[in-house]
Amino acid sequence: MFIELDNLTVKYGKRLVLDKMTAQLDGRSIGLLGPNGAGKSTLIKTLLGYLTPVSGTARVMGFDVVKDRMKIRQVIGYMPEHESYIKGLSAVRFLRYMGELSGLSPRAAMERAHEVLYFVGIHELRYRPVETYSLGNQQRVKLAQALVHGPKVLILDEPTNSLDPEGRDEMLHLVRDIGQISGSHVVMCSHILNDVEFCCDAVTVINRGRVVLTGIIKELKKEDLRTYDVRIEGDRERFLGAVASLGWECSQDERGGIRVKLPEGQETSSIFRIAAEIGVQLRHFHFKKDSLEDIFVSVLRESEGKIADARS
Amino acid sequence: MPVHEIKYRAVEGELSPGPFRILSVTKFTLLAVMNKWVATTLMAGSGQLLVYGTIFLIMGNPLVRQALQVTQVIDLPIPVILRNFILIQLFICIIMANIAGPRMISPELAHRALPVIYSRPIGRLGYVAGKFLALQVLVGAVSWVQVFLLFLVMWSVLPPEHLFHTTLWTQSIPLMARAMLIAVLASLVVSLFGLACSAATKNFRYAVVIFIAVMFGASFVSRVAQEVISSNMPDIGLFQVFMTLTDQLVHRVRGVVDRPVTGALLSLGVWCAASLGYLLWRLRPVDVYGE
Numbered sequence: 157m158f159i160e161l162d163n164l165t166v167k168y169g170k171r172l173v174l175d176k177m178t179a180q181l182d183g184r185s186i187g188l189l190g191p192n193g194a195g196k197s198t199l200i201k202t203l204l205g206y207l208t209p210v211s212g213t214a215r216v217m218g219f220d221v222v223k224d225r226m227k228i229r230q231v232i233g234y235m236p237e238h239e240s241y242i243k244g245l246s247a248v249r250f251l252r253y254m255g256e257l258s259g260l261s262p263r264a265a266m267e268r269a270h271e272v273l274y275f276v277g278i279h280e281l282r283y284r285p286v287e288t289y290s291l292g293n294q295q296r297v298k299l300a301q302a303l304v305h306g307p308k309v310l311i312l313d314e315p316t317n318s319l320d321p322e323g324r325d326e327m328l329h330l331v332r333d334i335g336q337i338s339g340s341h342v343v344m345c346s347h348i349l350n351d352v353e354f355c356c357d358a359v360t361v362i363n364r365g366r367v368v369l370t371g372i373i374k375e376l377k378k379e380d381l382r383t384y385d386v387r388i389e390g391d392r393e394r395f396l397g398a399v400a401s402l403g404w405e406c407s408q409d410e411r412g413g414i415r416v417k418l419p420e421g422q423e424t425s426s427i428f429r430i431a432a433e434i435g436v437q438l439r440h441f442h443f444k445k446d447s448l449e450d451i452f453v454s455v456l457r458e459s460e461g462k463i464a465d466a467r468s
Numbered sequence: 469m470p471v472h473e474i475k476y477r478a479v480e481g482e483l484s485p486g487p488f489r490i491l492s493v494t495k496f497t498l499l500a501v502m503n504k505w506v507a508t509t510l511m512a513g514s515g516q517l518l519v520y521g522t523i524f525l526i527m528g529n530p531l532v533r534q535a536l537q538v539t540q541v542i543d544l545p546i547p548v549i550l551r552n553f554i555l556i557q558l559f560i561c562i563i564m565a566n567i568a569g570p571r572m573i574s575p576e577l578a579h580r581a582l583p584v585i586y587s588r589p590i591g592r593l594g595y596v597a598g599k600f601l602a603l604q605v606l607v608g609a610v611s612w613v614q615v616f617l618l619f620l621v622m623w624s625v626l627p628p629e630h631l632f633h634t635t636l637w638t639q640s641i642p643l644m645a646r647a648m649l650i651a652v653l654a655s656l657v658v659s660l661f662g663l664a665c666s667a668a669t670k671n672f673r674y675a676v677v678i679f680i681a682v683m684f685g686a687s688f689v690s691r692v693a694q695e696v697i698s699s700n701m702p703d704i705g706l707f708q709v710f711m712t713l714t715d716q717l718v719h720r721v722r723g724v725v726d727r728p729v730t731g732a733l734l735s736l737g738v739w740c741a742a743s744l745g746y747l748l749w750r751l752r753p754v755d756v757y758g759e
Binding site for chain 1: 483484485486488489492493495496499500575576578579580581583584585586587588589590591753754
């Protein structure tokens with residue numbers, strides 16, 4: 157476990173933001189998901205030692221976020237969501253500054269600055285002031301400054317924010333490469349589920365200051381062998397009526413897909429038989445596989461329901 | 469290994485200790501502040517030492533005076549020289565702090581660089597200490613460093629029979645120590661205040677205006693309060709405070725203590741505490757996001 161949260165409670169003034177959060181985050185790259193105001197940014201600030209917990213503990217690579225703030229900051233690289241640079245400083249000087257602040261010698265910091273800028277793909281612009289860069293390249297500088305001291309844990313807050321599709325794609329590949337070749341743990345905080353799915357092995361969902369789900373994405377995307385997604389050519393209403401008359405669960409989506417849940421004791425061939433009997437063609441037939449979006453939505457609904465129950 | 473052959477590698481080796489990181493803040497702050505015209509102005513301000521040195525050589529050394537045929541030189545007592553010197557330096561010191569101070573923190577607030585700086589193993593105090601040192605390099609160079617250099621110039625230029633040398637241990641060195649103390653206080657207050665103004669706003673131009681407004685405002689309020697309410701009201705304007713302190717350099721030598729310096733020192737303490745307190749409050753890690 158590189159991040160351990162134990163009953164972590166954090167408040168902004170009187171407002172409770174993280175409510176007895178307990179989780180153990182493991183894996184090479186983790187996506188941190190949650191709706192707005194769920195507490196993702198607060199969790200990041202707490203891990204960086206900017207906020208002090210009211211109660212409970214949080215540990216990063218075994219270091220306590222309250223007692224060992226400086227040790228944590230030596231092993232963490234942080235890429236914030238918003239712009240972050242010093243006007244007038246070139247990228248290479250900015251990275252050298254960040255490297256020296258992290259404890260690298262001036263020589264090592266200079267070497268690392270060049271290497272990392274090459275790695276993120278802006279080596280040709282490195283002597284220009286950062287404020288003259290495009291938004292995409294400024295994002296790359298932010299990523300580079302987070303990498304310059306070779307952190308063991310890399311926290312990326314919305315790394316694809318305000319990037320065009322091409323820039324977003326390049327950034328996602330960079331993040332995925334870092335997770336695979338650097339040996340660092342990556343925590344990626346994003347609202348875009350596809351981005352998280354592309355870059356991360358595991359996911360942690362936060363809602364209303366609590367961890368509501370944590371797990372490996374592949375394992376979470378379970379295949380339900382009793383539920384089928386079907387597309388037909390022919391009389392749709394008749395097919396739906398025939399399935400419903402047998403008492404099977406059946407629904408249709410906006411794009412014309414039909415989802416059929418087979419009851420226990422029924423074989424897959426029953427669906428083919430019904431289709432043949434009423435004279436429709438089956439054009440698509442596959443057992444249901446949850447997308448990350450399905451998981452996210454269902455987990456949020458479930459947690460909202462629990463909160464509503466608790467209140468009532 | 470050429471840079472283009474390196475994909476990504478972990479950092480190896482020992483990391484430098486905390487004080488070196490603070491010095492990194494100082495170094496990069498000075499590099500960032502030193503754009504062309506600021507650097508020129510600061511260099512011009514620091515170049516005054518050459519002017520003072522020349523004047524001293526002319527006025528202090530009889531051989532030079534003879535060579536240059538300077539016959540009439542008003543031989544000012546050393547306390548008066550020091551007093552005038554410190555007052556002039558105080559103005560230069562304030563100008564320096566007003567040019568450089570606002571440029572130290574405001575630009576980092578403007579583009580929200582502080583969250584990434586704070587994510588490094590350097591605390592808020594370390595960051596403020598680094599900035600303070602950077603401003604001290606500039607402000608200290610025209611305050612206490614100049615007073616110390618003046619002492620060295622006097623010591624080396626004035627003839628052995630001069631009062632400076634004959635009363636070196638009894639009067640000159642204690643006088644210099646007091647003058648140094650005043651100069652150190654001046655640079656301390658002005659530096660902290662300059663940084664506090666810089667932290668107050670994201671635009672350094674506004675910080676310059678705040679610096680001037682608060683400094684003159686305090687003097688104005690202080691004067692008005694003394695005239696309207698009571699003449700015993702303590703000075704809070706930096707100019708008046710330093711006038712009171714530097715006057716003591718002259719008066720103490722003459723055995724006159726007309727106004728106690730306690731009030732002046734208290735005012736300086738308030739300026740320092742208020743500036744430092746505001747600086748640390750404004751730069752709290754959770755507030756530097758600018759959300």
